[in-house]
Amino acid sequence: MCVDSGARAWVESNTITAALSYLTPEDKEAIKTSLLSGGLAGPLCWYTAQLEQGNINEDASANLQNFPLRHENSRAHSFIACAKDCIALPAFGDSSHGKYAKGPVTRKEIEADHWGPMSHAVYRNERDVAGVVGNAVNASKECCVLL
Template sequence: MADIHQSDYKQTTTKRGFTYSYYYSAPAPGKPVLFFSHGFPSASFLWRKQVAFFQPLGYGIIVPDQLGYGGTDKPTDPKLYVGRGLAEDVRDILDAEAVATVVAIGHDWGSYLVSRLLHYIPQRISAVTFCDVGYLPAEPGVTLISQREALIKLIGYDAFAYQRFFTQPDAAAIIEKNIDSFISMLYPEKPELWKENMCADGAARAWIESNTITALPSYLTPENKETIRNSLLTGGLAGPLCWYTQQLEQANIDEDAKLPAAAREFKHPLLFIACTKDYVVLPVFGDTSHGKYAKGPVTRKEIDADHWGADVACGGGE
């Protein structure tokens, strides 16, 4: 994070036995604690500018490297990345800092985690913000990959086709070998390239195996790219890709099936930040989910940005 060094991070070992690395700053009297949850493929670095903005205002801050990333443990068994276990890890981090409740803020797979916090530890959450990726309820037997036909009917193309590559046994090695091509695919200067190179079967694999590289957006500076690159190569892609393979293997079914249907609904205040130039996670996905499950106050904001809109809005850059 900008102006925040690794020496500022703390570590705690959760009841599941995983050591998490996280940044923590205590709140000023009367101020809430903000919990920032990153997704794929970045670590806590995603939220560096949000930390720089909110911390001087007195807000408490907790920003972990999620399981598989950064200074946190990196198991390679997808079943260890299921929602209930991840939520309990977060509970243990909050307990380590004696934090009763947090405003939970998620982006990408971080939104999946925030959704599971609402399922499994709702009493520890005071409000939620979903950045680009909206609320993802636990629906046993339903995964992003399994919704191919429904997606094509709704938006005209297979938005999550790239995930079929990400869940293949050789994906981590291919990405690590061609890491600059991978970063180029995920951070194109022209966001509409995602429809061509990530939303068609085989296209993502073909892009990376051919080591294709295109121009990067202005917000992804050479320094930021190098931070992402080094983080992924140091820890490897096997852990981060488990966030995808756990859903392909439907590792969540046993736990999620135990949840009563009412547990998918929530009354916590919700802020949804929709990115209008994301061609994979369209705003309609979040809007539909929130209309069905969010029973409390909902605030919706749009920004004219791609999937990595945190860079455009107020920093970050996953």
């Protein structure tokens, strides 16, 4: 989540920055405890499984009816794309929506990184409520908000 080779230089320089505005003291302490007790093994499991493709057989055997976003659906979608996310690129969301979303897709791009759901929680929650209420009134269908 940084420039190539930037992480090593940043860590070795013992850089300390101010806490992010959306990170509560309780969340910061929970993250700190997790990292100091178990290192990055747990937090990185998601990425490890994806990179090593350890999930392919299980995904192939999954009942897609239990995963409504993994097959075509006609529900309205509100896609909030995080423009500065270098991991979940907005183009990936655009591609998924083009393939699976057969209902209307409203796309809004915001200046957020990979942690957009946390840094822009108020905006996201307002969109969630507006989408669900507006969609229920206008189309009687469920609205999915995807980041």
